Amino acid sequence: MTAARRRAVIPLTVVSVLVASAALAGCGSQRDDDVYTVLNSSTDDSYHGWDAATLKRCSARLGITIEQQSVPASQVMTKSLRMASSKSLPDVIQFDASEMPTFAEAGGLVDLKSLGLSTQDIPKGIVDFGSYKGTYYGAARTVNTLALFYNKDVLKKAGLAVPTTWAEMQETAKKLTRGKQYGIALSAGGAEDGVFQFTPFMWSNGGDETDLDSKQVADALDYWKGLLKDGSLSKSTVNWTQADVNDQFMAGNAAMMINGPWQVETLNTKKSLHWGIAQIPVPRAGDDSVGPLGGAVLTVPRTDDTAREKTAAKIIGCMSSEKEQITYARNSWMVPANEKAAAVWRKEVPELDALADQVATARSRTAKVGAGWSSVSLALQSAFQSALTGQNSADALKKAQARATSGN
Missing domain, CATH: 3.40.190.10 (Periplasmic binding protein-like II)
Known part of the structure; x- marks a missing residue:
């Protein structure tokens, strides 16, 4: 799974219109109240399996059913926009961090801090990685760099x-x-x-x-x-x-x-x-x-269904918990976003210690x-x-x- 892959470049005006219509109309399609969806780009067999295991654990922990819908990385934004236009947005969208600002700029994401998610023990560079204009919209589980x-x-x-x-x-x-x-x-x-x-x-x-x-x-x-x-x-x-x-x-x-x-x-x-x-x-x-900091961030798309948005934040909180970060990092060889989780990871894979040092000075491509x-x-x-x-x-x-x- 590369950190940088071909993606569709969509004009911000198009994103804004589709996202605004979704937010204004709310979530119009029929939903199963007990089933929540995470849209991601985990089409690779390994990553799809790792995420399936994570969501199974989080489903049990939260007492709900969480399903993943995976599309190629180049299609995450276009898929999200199609779902916005049909009022069928998922509960969580995993965007590449370089794409997240486009959806945020259009008003399509919810401030994670307003939903109770904390940035404690997350380095400032990684908080910035998931932020747009100072607002924290995306929680990273792991990050990578070169x-x-x-x-x-x-x-x-x-x-x-x-x-x-x-x-x-x-x-x-x-x-x-x-x-x-x-x-x-x-x-x-x-x-x-x-x-x-x-x-x-x-x-x-x-x-x-x-x-x-x-x-x-x-x-x-x-x-x-x-x-x-x-x-x-x-x-x-x-x-x-x-x-x-x-x-x-x-x-x-x-x-x-x-x-x-x-x-x-x-x-x-x-x-x-x-x-x-x-x-x-x-x-x-x-x-x-x-x-460059690379990787994906977990976001809550704005649907104005407050109850589902709060549950979506709990799903993100579970997926990005210290324990889940370490498990995901072990599998993917990425660096945990949480400082405490990263310290454990460093001891487990000392051969990648230089990578953790590189992450410490890395920054987001979209920060400026x-x-x-x-x-x-x-x-x-x-x-x-x-x-x-x-x-x-x-x-x-x-x-x-x-x-x-x-x-x-």
Whole structure:
């Protein structure tokens, strides 16, 4: 389950009209008073099973029946809008955190704090991750981010240490590039995967999504171009998803990769592969490695059925309890959102300790631009495709900023 997948980009005006009509009319379709529905993107067999087990435990705990309805990640927003238009919204919607602000902006979500859910023991960055304009709409069970994965055997054989700075990573990648093996693999494809992977380089270098044509952002993109020029990064990177990157790493075609914990289950199927994980290298020694917070948040859609909304909040409270977070994190290799749960998790999986450190400095993609993130993402995707195939980075990013500003 990747943290960043293709999603439909829907104009805010369309969302607003459909959501407003649902809220004004209330929940018009026939409902079973004792059956509650959670809409999510857990179409993968493993995730669907884990969520089914969670909902079974929460059903017993709350004395109700909770069912899940799963659709591909790209369809969660469109499905939610269709259900809003037909007055048949589910009780809980699990949105990718980057999509949640669009529904919140349209007035379609209920403030979770008003329903009695607390943010105690949740780090501020993760509270912000589930918030829009200061209101807490989405509770995360677990979060993820990106890290540097490396082949321990390959680095050891070459006598090289795990890089911690951009210069070290470029030098190490160059030395590890031989035959069919590239030094590093990453996703720079024309989709959210590529943008997700670019943010640690942009943010750690002082760049900002509100100023895409700044020197800091251009320097980060030029760093990627430098890896391509060295031959350390495959030209196919412009077409790779994060799953493709993982495939290359597992096949021995890359000595290092930028990726996330959702790949761990697959990595562990290859027993001969000895991999390690570290924080993503930074421009200069001493800089913070700032990656993107990824994952989903549980929300209560506004139906003006107060009783069901309160029960929906109890469902979220159960699903995001410390015990359930730890169970879900064990299965998915993600990091629990709750600090106490995360401390337990760290002890259980010390090999992913660096990931927890990366999460501690990570931030939300929508923290500054809210529902405008989709425009920023599309603009950056276009810039990657242009710059990595020959265009000057500054020129590509100047066009990207104009596109992001216009919202087209």
